[in-house]
Amino acid sequence: MAKKLGTKTVVENRKARHDYFIEETLEAGIELVGTEVKSIRAGKANLRDAYADIINGEVFVKNMHISPYEQGNIFNRDPLRERKLLLHKIQITQLIGYTAQKGYTLVPLSLYLKDGRIKVALGICKGKKDYDKRDAMLEKAAKRDIDREMKEKYR
Template identity: 50%
Template sequence: MVKEKGRKLVAQNKKARHDYHIDDTWEAGMVLMGTEVKSLRAGRASLVDGFAEIDDHEVWLHGVHIPEYTQGTWTNHSARRKRKLLLNRAEIDKLERKVGDKGYTIVPLSIYFNDGRAKVEIALARGKKSWDKRHSLAERQATRETQQAIGRRLKGMD
């Protein structure tokens, strides 16, 4: 059997980048059951309500929806069970110190396969206020308009 190479994206949490200021990111492995891996390989997952918490010096992923595998039998998994994340002790300690600060949380940004192994990208994040969201939308709109104007200028349409 040929070993997989490269990175294959399964699910992405675009809303997290809108709702949070992302301070730092980590790549973590996940402890999964066989039917969960098969469901992920089919490209089925949702990170919308996902978050991670540290319990007894272990990082657990909650609220991530990996639907049941359709060809699975009685060995199938529950869709929203909590899953253990695999990180180094130093990374867990750093996360634990930061989450102790007020306003910080751990959110999953994406689930992907890296060389055939399921990984999740988690981020240390602070919640945005409504004016921060409006400000970032206005910034994105302004950069889009300037890029369009530059493009029109280069094409000689202006």
């Protein structure tokens, strides 16, 4: 059975784009068990409250929920366990530098398949204030109105 080449987004964290300014993104591998891989391929993962933390020079994802695989029985693991991200030392030291600054955090933005392997898009994010969220919503609504008017005008 040949592996499919290319990328396919499996799960996306839309709430992160609403709650944070995304300064930079980074691709990381993730350490998983076989039944977790099968659940992710089936789309049964949730990144809503997930965040990444650096512990002893290693990066871990916390609060990422991967539902137990239905046919996994005894091989299933805890759905909310910490999972290690696979990064180079240089990348980890850069992340330590970013997170040392006030207000920056690491947030997983999406899980996707790349050449048959599951990868995580890790965002270096700064939190938005309530007024920033309102401004973003107003801009989005204004853009939607302009697009609607243009569509009606040039129909």
